Amino acid sequence: MLIIFGAVTYQLAVDNAVEKETRLLHHFVIKQASLLATQADPLKWGGWLRTTSPGNNEYVVLRAGEADQLQTSLSSLAKTITDSAEHKDLTKRIAAGEHSGQVEFAGNPYIWVAAAVGTGPYTLVTLHPLKDELFSPIKALGVRMTAAGVIIIWIAVWGALILSGLFMKRQEKYNADLVHQALHDELTGLPKRKLLYDRLQRAIYQAQRGKHCVALLIMDLDRFKEINDTLGHHCGDELLKQIGNRLNTALRKSDTIARLGGDEFAILAPEGDAEQAVQLANKVTQIMGPSHTIHEMEVSVQPSIGIAIYPEHGEDADMLMRHADVAMYQSKQQGGGISVYVPESDPHSLQRLTLISDLRHAVENESLMLYYQPEIDPSSGNVTGVEALARWNHPKMGLIRPDEFIQIAEKSGQIKALTELVIRQAFQQHHAWQRTGTSLKISINLSARNLHDMQLPAYIGQQLAVWNVPPGDICLEITESAMLIDPARARQNLTAFDEMGLLLAIDDFGTGYSSLAYLKQLPVSIIKIDKSFVMDMVQDENDASIVRATIDLAHNLGLRVVAEGVENRETLSALQSLGCDFLQGYYISKPVPPDELIRWLTNRQVTLGVATS
Amino acid sequence: MLAATIRKYRNAGVVDRIIRTIIGAVLIYFGFINPGYIGQGFLAVLVGIMGLINILVAISGICPVYTIAGIRTCRASDAQSSGA
Numbered sequence: 001m002l003i004i005f006g007a008v009t010y011q012l013a014v015d016n017a018v019e020k021e022t023r024l025l026h027h028f029v030i031k032q033a034s035l036l037a038t039q040a041d042p043l044k045w046g047g048w049l050r051t052t053s054p055g056n057n058e059y060v061v062l063r064a065g066e067a068d069q070l071q072t073s074l075s076s077l078a079k080t081i082t083d084s085a086e087h088k089d090l091t092k093r094i095a096a097g098e099h100s101g102q103v104e105f106a107g108n109p110y111i112w113v114a115a116a117v118g119t120g121p122y123t124l125v126t127l128h129p130l131k132d133e134l135f136s137p138i139k140a141l142g143v144r145m146t147a148a149g150v151i152i153i154w155i156a157v158w159g160a161l162i163l164s165g166l167f168m169k170r171q172e173k174y175n176a177d178l179v180h181q182a183l184h185d186e187l188t189g190l191p192k193r194k195l196l197y198d199r200l201q202r203a204i205y206q207a208q209r210g211k212h213c214v215a216l217l218i219m220d221l222d223r224f225k226e227i228n229d230t231l232g233h234h235c236g237d238e239l240l241k242q243i244g245n246r247l248n249t250a251l252r253k254s255d256t257i258a259r260l261g262g263d264e265f266a267i268l269a270p271e272g273d274a275e276q277a278v279q280l281a282n283k284v285t286q287i288m289g290p291s292h293t294i295h296e297m298e299v300s301v302q303p304s305i306g307i308a309i310y311p312e313h314g315e316d317a318d319m320l321m322r323h324a325d326v327a328m329y330q331s332k333q334q335g336g337g338i339s340v341y342v343p344e345s346d347p348h349s350l351q352r353l354t355l356i357s358d359l360r361h362a363v364e365n366e367s368l369m370l371y372y373q374p375e376i377d378p379s380s381g382n383v384t385g386v387e388a389l390a391r392w393n394h395p396k397m398g399l400i401r402p403d404e405f406i407q408i409a410e411k412s413g414q415i416k417a418l419t420e421l422v423i424r425q426a427f428q429q430h431h432a433w434q435r436t437g438t439s440l441k442i443s444i445n446l447s448a449r450n451l452h453d454m455q456l457p458a459y460i461g462q463q464l465a466v467w468n469v470p471p472g473d474i475c476l477e478i479t480e481s482a483m484l485i486d487p488a489r490a491r492q493n494l495t496a497f498d499e500m501g502l503l504l505a506i507d508d509f510g511t512g513y514s515s516l517a518y519l520k521q522l523p524v525s526i527i528k529i530d531k532s533f534v535m536d537m538v539q540d541e542n543d544a545s546i547v548r549a550t551i552d553l554a555h556n557l558g559l560r561v562v563a564e565g566v567e568n569r570e571t572l573s574a575l576q577s578l579g580c581d582f583l584q585g586y587y588i589s590k591p592v593p594p595d596e597l598i599r600w601l602t603n604r605q606v607t608l609g610v611a612t613s
Numbered sequence: 614m615l616a617a618t619i620r621k622y623r624n625a626g627v628v629d630r631i632i633r634t635i636i637g638a639v640l641i642y643f644g645f646i647n648p649g650y651i652g653q654g655f656l657a658v659l660v661g662i663m664g665l666i667n668i669l670v671a672i673s674g675i676c677p678v679y680t681i682a683g684i685r686t687c688r689a690s691d692a693q694s695s696g697a
Binding site: 165 | 678
């Protein structure tokens with residue numbers, strides 16, 4: 001295609017050039033012929049004069065001003081053409097009235113143009129060699145194409161540069177957006193933890209050089225979870241957004257306000273000592289004071305703020321973040337407000353972290369032990385069951401209190417594994433006892449988070465089958481507050497347990513939000529009165545009344561009652577007289593390892609036997 | 614004032630400007646001084662204009678295309694320090 005196009009274009013160019021040349025020559029020849037008519041000496045003019053009448057002398061006049069070479073060739077040509085066939089042909093064509101054309105003499109192409117000289121008998125014929133002229137259009141074309149090419153390439157390069165520049169700018173903007181997205185919180189537009197960390201590190205470097213302090217505040221919203229749960233997540237999000245805005249507008253531009261996730265915010269004051277940090281925290285509390293309007297609802301939240309100062313409370317960013325966090329938890333424990341990190345009150349911060357990883361190992365290696373505290377039936381004195389209590393004998397720190405490591409397990413997400421371990425070990429123990437002919441009801445404590453673990457019923461069912469434990473021998477103890485967090489899910493799980501035939505008990509009854517509605521609705525069969533009421537019931541009439549009322553209430557609802565914390569004989573007798581179903585406490589036995597329990601049981605039977613006989 | 618502005622936006626380096634001067638001179642020769650070589654008048658004028666643009670860029674040291682494309686053939690410090 002390209003070749004054909006090229007050939008056609010080339011031919012057109014050549015034709016055009018020849019035509020143009022012929023036209024120019026024609027004008028020239030006509031002008032010359034008219035001049036010649038007035039001149040005496042035709043030899044002054046270039047061309048070839050011939051008479052129109054046949055027989056007359058013909059002679060050739062060379063064109064003036066032509067190159068010597070041309071003159072020579074034309075003069076030799078003049079001699080040869082008179083007799084040539086071409087000459088005859090040309091003469092014939094002129095006689096026929098043609099003005100111009102192409103002719104070849106001695107192998108060379110010529111343009112010929114003829115014009116009558118005046119009214120005389122002469123015709124001026126000019127031959128113009130075509131060869132040079134033939135190639136000139138190609139040359140011209142080449143030059144023009146080169147020029148056009150230069151322009152086109154120039155424009156193309158510029159265009160490409162401009163386009164690439166624009167594209168690059170767009171890409172840069174896109175990348176910048178990505179970086180911004182990676183470092184900023186989507187909801188509030190505040191920096192994320194990563195960016196805060198970076199800025200904190202820089203602030204520390206600057207403080208090192210400038211010998212000043214850096215203040216880091218970590219803030220948590222009190223009751224935010226409640227707002228989220230009761231009003232919905234969109235309200236919670238809206239609240240966070242409003243808080244972010246408030247902080248952003250009210251605080252100095254040099255401070256970094258970051259959202260660490262959830263309802264946790266951090267404020268970094270690159271040049272602030274403890275006093276200024278407390279002022280800043282006060283300001284934040286003030287800012288948060290007025291209630292927020294969310295979807296036409298007035299919501300007010302108060303922050304708990306923890307403060308850590310460089311270099312007093314930590315030499316690096318990690319340490320500062322951790323200590324500010326600890327301070328925040330301290331203030332939360334004190335019921336909100338502001339607290340500056342106090343190293344003395346946090347002797348366990350590092351220890352706690354080690355404990356978390358140690359606990360993980362302990363759960364994995366099953367190095368946690370179960371102790372069992374017996375429960376007796378006061379009327380018969382028989383042991384009716386035991387409560388399984390996890391004990392962790394830390395290789396370095398010794399025995400760790402359950403409330404301590406259970407809290408760690410809950411906070412570090414290990415509670416599920418821990419509970420499953422306890423269930424497994426308890427069932428295994430039950431199985432072992434059963435084989436020796438001892439059948440004891442085992443009570444197992446469930447944490448609040450276990451109640452929301454929808455896979456727990458399936459796990460328990462599977463373990464019951466594995467260890468061949470009758471479901472009626474297992475009692476699951478839950479606290480009232482555990483059910484409050486997500487009652488619907490808790491109830492679903494409790495119903496599942498009940499359907500499996502497991503016993504359910506409410507632990508620490510009376511300390512939480514004791515709701516009688518729960519007692520009625522939930523598939524619970526046992527109530528455990530909290531030891532705080534039982535321990536002092538002999539001295540304290542109020543406690544005695546509560547215990548009495550609880551026992552009556554439970555009995556009226558068809559529930560059985562366990563009294564925890566029986567520490568002396570008087571309490572035991574009092575509970576016995578109140579008709580309490582089961583008793584548990586140090587007076588009877590403290591929690592003991594399984595083998596010791598068996599020894600205790602044997603001894604007891606002996607003493608009981610002695611007593612009864 | 615103008616000189617300061619020019620310095621501020623300068624983005625063509627010395628070698629760049631020398632090359633542009635040579636190219637510009639050649640293009641102006643073919644565009645305006647000897648347009649017969651190209652033959653086509655419009656083309657010749659275009660070539661000449663391009664030559665002029667090159668000479669202008671060479672004199673000022675500011676290439677608009679470089680500005681858009683974000684290219685700089687001179688050291689950044691040249692422009693900034695002399696611009697300040």
